Each structure stands twice: as C-alpha cells, then as structure tokens.
Amino acid sequence: MEQDSSGIAGNFDAMANFIEHFEINRDRGERCRFDANVVFKSSREVEEYTRVYLSFRDDDVSTVRFAEKGDLNPVFVHTEFRVTTSVMKFEDNELQITGVSPKVGAYKVSIRPA
Structure with a gap:
C-alpha cells in the first residue's frame, strides 16, 4: 500500500524521534547506523541482534534496512x-x-537499540 505525503512525513518523523530519543547521530550524508535487537513477526517470528541502517535521504530507496x-x-x-x-x-x-x-503477508518489525 503506497503512503501519501503525510504518511511519508509521519514515517520520517517517527524515525527522527527514535534517533533523537536514543541519541543516535546522523552522519553528514543524513544516514545513521547502530546495533539493535530486531524482531520480525509475520507467519514466522525472527529475533536477532544486528546492525541497523537508517537513511533520511530522498534518493535512498530503502530508508530502513538491517544486516x-x-x-x-x-x-x-x-x-x-x-x-x-x-x-x-x-x-x-x-x-x-x-x-x-x-512475500510474508502482514508483518510487524520492532527495532530496539542495545
């Protein structure tokens, strides 16, 4: 489902509030990286400690990704x-x-920095 412009802005706001709360620094390229506990829930549940990458750049396809x-x-x-x-x-x-x-149906991902 495609987000409208207010949904996209809300997503960026959520990311900004998240990194501000945890005092995660953005680099000069408007990106940040940190280690976190990631839980992916769909028809299967996966939990791993891994590196997470966030991007606030308009030209990056994926704004959130993890290793x-x-x-x-x-x-x-x-x-x-x-x-x-x-x-x-x-x-x-x-x-x-x-x-x-x-691919997976409905999903929910939770990211919590270590």
Missing part, C-alpha cells in the same frame, strides 16, 4: 523497508514498522 543474520535473512523475511510502503511509529521505546507484502 542479514541467522533467520533475519531476505530468503525468509524482509530486511529493507521504504517510507512509501510501510508505516513507521516510535512507540514503547522502539521503532515499529508495519505493512503487508505478497
């Missing part, structure tokens, strides 16, 4: 997310990403 680790692998789950097709919220001290895809 493959264990079952946190694109063969089984999504490892990249776009502000145009996902819903992002900063709640309960974690960045939450929800959406629906043909």
